[in-house]
Amino acid sequence: MNEKLKIKISIADRVYPLTVDATQEEGLRSASKKIDVMIKQFEENYAVRDKQDVLAMCALQFASKVEQEQIETNEDHQESFERLKKLNDLVSKYI
Numbered sequence: 645m646n647e648k649l650k651i652k653i654s655i656a657d658r659v660y661p662l663t664v665d666a667t668q669e670e671g672l673r674s675a676s677k678k679i680d681v682m683i684k685q686f687e688e689n690y691a692v693r694d695k696q697d698v699l700a701m702c703a704l705q706f707a708s709k710v711e712q713e714q715i716e717t718n719e720d721h722q723e724s725f726e727r728l729k730k731l732n733d734l735v736s737k738y739i
Contacts, residue, residue: 646666653676
């Protein structure tokens with residue numbers, strides 16, 4: 645059975661209490677650290693007015709990375725499908 649943990653995650657100097665599966669804890673803590681690092685980078689490199697602007701930029705960065713990975717995965721799957729189709733056609737000719 646999945647054990648539930650009560651943890652506190654800090655993002656942008658705010659603490660968020662969460663109840664999560666034990667298997668999710670490491671990923672959530674790692675994600676919050678990455679967000680805080682990204683926030684610092686945006687604050688150092690851009691003139692931002694408030695934390696909401698920085699958090700929106702972080703959200704866009706993470707979301708675009710996920711979308712790009714999905715696009716690349718779909719392209720890889722399409723390429724593999726085409727190769728399999730060609731192999732199937734070759735096998736069919738010899739049967």
